Amino acid sequence: MYEEPYKWVEAVGNRRQYLDEQFKQGSPVVALAFDAGILLMTVSKGTPKLYEIYDRLALGGMGHPADLEKLRFSLLEMAHVEGFNRSPSDVTRSRMVKYGIAPVIKQAFEEVFKAPFIVKILLAELGQKAGKDSFLTINYDGTFDESTHGAVLAASKTIEQEMMNYIRQHSSGVSLEQAAGTALRAWALGELAQCRASEDATEGDRDAAAHPIATDHASLYAHLRDTVREKTIECALLDRNQQGSSKYRSLTSEELGRLVPNDTKPSLS
């Protein structure tokens, strides 16, 4: 039945709808540059969403854990074989994505007889100097976007745009403390926007702009408090000051405790 072009386009459209539905309840992921590196943050229900890929590469993911694991292993294999055969400097987020997993994700998305990857991926790459950091996000259909100051994953492009606007307003030349605050609030903003989008869809209200989200610190932290009670705040760094070649490290509970508001501390990983 999919031999007819129209049927194929329709099938891909249905698949897009199906996939959009899968991400509605997902936890957003935030990554942003700060003065000593890159901070990645999300809130999870226990399964990690942030990972080390290579010396200067970190991954954040949204979607089905099994699909995320499969693609994470592909990235790890590619990065390590490439880093060994050539050099760690040749392992870049751009090569890993453009010539590695993006074509695989696209192919899975368009092969309508097979299951697609239910996954969105964010790759952060620590530059040799401040200001040289870079980010890349891949959508479930294999399309990717590159950016320099930060990147996010959320249920829809509109919500991602809202989160990025917030990050751009608050992330110029910031310290780790400021970056952690911005990341937490951006996550809360994304989560709030996702909740609003779900409610609007239920009520049949298509005019989301009619319900703008309050972006003041108090409102965002209040939502964060309500949301993270039974979840875990997960935070990792690509730290330029870290000794040795591997720059990735997860923040310890003590470190994170110093960075987040007091009433969210029970949720630290």
Add this chain to the structure above:
Amino acid sequence: MGMQGDFFQLLKEQVYQFGAAVVGDGQEFTTATTILAFKYRDGVLVAGDRRATAGNMVMYDRTDKVLEIDRHSVMAIAGVPATAYEMVRILEHSFKYYRRTQLQELSFEGKLRAVSKLLKDNVAAALAGTGAVAPIFAGYDFEQETAKIYFYDILGAEFEGVEYAVSGSGSPTIRGILHYLNTWGDQPLSAMSEEQSAIQALRLLTSAAEFDSATGGVNREANLYPVIKFITAGGVRTMSDAQLKPLFDDKVVRHV
């Protein structure tokens, strides 16, 4: 094989060859160098001279033979540099790959096995006389909460250096000194502070250089000092030349 986190196996699947026998004359192998490791109060010290030779030629005087494999382990190399550096590269990637795929550090025992396996895979090249390596591996064992030293023969046999280990052509000279120091010195090696242990390492390597032409000594004019690293629970730390210089000037040099 990704689920097992085995990078060496992954390399083999990519048709990578390590330790293939190259036709050689099978002559007795040489390890023209001096490397040593001993336990001091806070952990393990690992040190090595910096000379690389080919026969009676000095090829290079700034070789780094004490190499960090990861944040908590170090391999000091004696033997054929090409093979030794390749082993270090494989181990470095193997430990990182394991940590990143399995989301936990490879155990210290697992690291020891990885070194042993590589040496066993290298037996053909070692016996052909083209790739013999006799390394010292030291690292922090988080299960036992102590830093440990192991040394290997070229076939991959693994021995624990309970208090110290040496390897290379200059090692016979300092092995006796280490035994004497540890047994009849003012205090055993394991009671020495970081500074005291660094002084002993400088004296030991200077003694090795005195009797072994393949071991490089200190060249103060060229600001050339041995490599000394410390392994503790906090990780691997390298003593800088700026720290070594005053120790050497005050505690090693004898003005006669």
